[in-house]
Structure formats: structure tokens, C-alpha cells
Amino acid sequence: MSATLTKTPSAAPPAAHLRIVPARRTGQWAAATVVSVLLALGTVSVVRNKAFQWDVVGDYFTSTAVLRGLGLTLWLTALVMLLGFALGTLLAVFRLSGNPVLRAVSWGYIWFFRSTPILVQLLFWFNIGALYPTILGIDTVNLLGPVAVAIIGLTLHEAAYAAEVVRGGILSVDRGQIEAAQSLGLGRWRRLRRIVLPQAMRSIVPPAGNMLIGTLKGTSIVSVIAVQDLLYSVQLVYHRTYQVVPLLLVATVWYVVVTSVLSVGQHYVERYYARGTAGAR
Template sequence: MPAQPHALDSPVPLAPDPPGEGDDPVALRIVPVRRTGQWAAAAAVLVLLALALSSVVRNDAFQWEVVGAYLTTDSVLRGLGLTLWLTALVMVLGFALGTLLAVLRLSGNHVLKVVSWGYVWLFRSTPILVQLLFWFNIGALYPQILGVSTVNLLGPVTVAVIGLTLHEAAYAAEVVRGGILSVERGQLEAAQSLGLGPWRRFHRIVLPQAMRSIVPPAGNMLIGTLKGTSIVSIIAVQDLLHSVQLVYHRTYQVIPLLLVATLWYVAVTSLLSIGQHYVERHYARGTAGTR
């Protein structure tokens, strides 16, 4: 009986030979994609930016010599210092109260959850200007609290701190709550099964991972608070904006003084943005997309 051919003995199709010297070079040439439209758009944008910058620098109406003269005056620097102090204090107090509200919102007690939700709903539904004016006129509703006159107790700066803090706490509560909810429930259950206490679970597991979701919106809130403090000038708090307003009400140089405030806001905001980048990178270590 003749032997059956083995599978290995069957002919196997060979791979095609690589192109040799006799092949058509035109058929093998790789043609790069032309991005003429993108380059034209980029050139047009650069030209427009150059024209806009040139018009700002060369326009005498901006009065850049006046801007340089008032940029580092004592009154402007004092207003800047108050703005920075107010921003830092409001952020610390706002996030402290916001964290408490977030914990209450995530608790199993329905009364605490409703109270926390009601606070966030009320202060997010009311414009910050209305809140500041309300606190500024609180003496009309409660002339005395615990025997202390509210007229003398709540000055403009105190009203600004109270109003901005209560307003920021409502937003901070949602930021913190979203960060805590971003942590997988299974990790908490695993930590609890290992016998870790509530504080160690929060400090070692929840907080480091939640910060990845908290830092970006918190940084935006910080920058927003810095710029939002300018609204306290309506109640005569001598922040940066109010300081330049006092000057241009006297000199009638409105545009250059507003540019002074704008340059300081841009400078501080840029520094805060750089700091936010490094904080985000710190908490994003070990994750995809870390730069």
C-alpha cells in the first residue's frame, strides 16, 4: 500500500520576493500628505495675532507709560496683597466647609444628606453679588446677635470673607464629593477586610486617588476665586480692583489703570496655573498620560 504523503511534505506557498531593482519605483514611492490648508490657517492666525499685538503696543490710547508708573505703587500693591490674602483664606475655609458638606452628603443619615443637599442647592442658586449685599445688610434683619451689634461686628472685609466662603463651600462640596465617588468601592472593601480603620482607609486609599479628580476643578476654583474677589469692590473692600478704581476716579485715567489690574491678574493667574500643573502631575504619578 503506498505511503500517504505527510502534511509537512505538501507544498507550502512561499512569500513574495521583495521588490527588486527592476520594479517600478513610481509605484513604490510614498507621497506625504499635503496639509496646505492647515499651514495657511496657521499663517493667517499668526499674522492676525501680530497685527493685534502691534495695534495694542503702538496705540497711544493705552497710555503704557501711565501703566508702568502705577504698576508697583503702594496702593496697588496693598490691594494686590489683600486680594491674595482673601483668595487664600476663602479657599481654605471654603474647602474645609465643603469637605464637611461632602461627607454629610455621602453619609447614611438622610437628615444630614438633605441638609447638605439643601445648602449646596441654595448657595449655588443665588448670585454671589446678591449674597454679598445680603450679608452687608444683615444688620437690618438682626441688629444684635448674642448681645453684639452686627453693625460694628461685620465690616466690609468680614462680610467679604463670609460671603465668599459660604459661596465657595457649595462648589467645593461637589468637587470633593465627585472625587470621593471616583474611587472604586472594591478598594475600600478590600482595605476594610484587612482591618484598616476609617481614618487610614481615607488617608491612605481614598484621598490619594480622589485628589486626581479633585485637583483640576479645585485649581479652576482657585483661579476663579482670585478673579471673583474683584466683586467685593462693590462693598468698598480695597482689593486690587477697588484700589485702581480709587486712582482713576481721581485722575480719570480709566484705561491704563484697568490695564494695571489686568496685568496683575494675568501674572498671578499664570503662576497659579503653573503650580496647578505640577500638583496634578504629582497626584497622577503611575497613571497613564502622566507628563
């Protein structure tokens, strides 16, 4: 009787003896090298190009006129954002209201101010005296100065966008949270203030931060109505000295510095409101 031979499978090699071959990302490293070289060449070109007149940039960077214009730009940005979000929150509540009149008014406001360029709005407000010489017996020809026009025009414009940001944040709150607050007998305004808005901030803060940075840069448009913001201040200087490029660089560097600081602040505010979620990091 012949014996039957059974072939047993060989044991798998231990994991320690396996050879790990790293993935080769030749294309990515080649692209990164090309981009790095181009970035270095561009930086050297900007730094060594005498046409930029970096010495002039340094002379005017902290000059009194520039710092005064920067202060007005920061003040205008903060005030417009504060008033714009206050009005925008009210419009968002109207938009979510069960009253069809309030919904229609809010929708019409948002539609109109988002459909017209901010420059056109500013020019209309600047010439309001020509359109309505008197309003309720008040002379409007010399009533609004350039700064007041800038505040009104920018605030009304920002409120339309802020309303959509706030509305989107409110709609992002789980319906069950609102129903739970209703079951506790909380009133509508108290539910909004204590339950809805704190949770909605997770969705509101990121676009609001982008709006803040956009508003900071957008304030430069008020220079067309002679508001002495940062851009208008450097324009006054280079109209006198004819050093256009270095003075524009002064404004550019200041905008970059301020927006960078605001971006860092936005990051920490987002992280604060994202506590307890997957977005907290």
C-alpha cells in the first residue's frame, strides 16, 4: 500500500523580513522643484530690481500720512462689518420669518444690493443731493460728507451678503435642537440668541472672516470719492513726488500685513467655535 504524500503550504515570511518599497512621486518632486526655482527667481528679481525703489518704500512705510490713512481704513472696516452684520442678521431673520411681507422685503433688499456694483452705489449716495435736494425738510446737498457716504454705501452693500451668511448658518443648525428648545418653552428670540446662533457660528465664522478681509481690501474703492484711506493717502503722495510704484508697494505691503493678521485671528476663532467637532484642530 503506497503512502499518500500531502503537500503542506509553506509558512508566510515574517513581516520583519518584508521589503517596504516607498512610493515614488517623481512627478510631484519635479513639479515642486520647478515651482521652487521659479519662486526663487521671482523673489530675487523683485528684491534686486532697482525700479521698485525699496529705499523709498522704507522711507514712506511708516510716514504720518500713510499711518493716518491706514488708521481710517481699519476704522472703516471695523465699523462697516459691525453695522453690516447687525443689519444682515435682521435681514436674515426676516428672510426666515413666516410673514410673507418681511420675507419679500428681505429678499428684495438682498437681490438689489447684490445685483448692483458697489462703486455705482457709492456714486449714487455721493450725489444724493442732486437726486433729492431735500428729504423731510432737510437739506441733503451738503449733509453727507465723503466718509459718511462711504459708511452708508459699504454698510448697505455688506449687509446683503452678511444676511445670506447668517441665514446659511441658521439653516445649518439641526432642527432637533430648535424643537428641543421649543419643548422647554423658550421664546423665539431667546431660542435664536441662546440656542441657534451659538451653533450657527461654526458655519458663519469662515465666510464672515473672508468677508472681513474682502471688506478691508474693498475699502480702497472709497478713494474715488476722496476718502483719505490708505490707498488715497499714498496717491496724494505719489501725485506730488511721481514715485508711483514704490508708493503703491507701500499700500500693498500694508494690506498684506493686515490681512495676514486677520487670517491668523480667523483661524483661532474658527477653532474656538469648532470645539467638540471633527473640525477642531
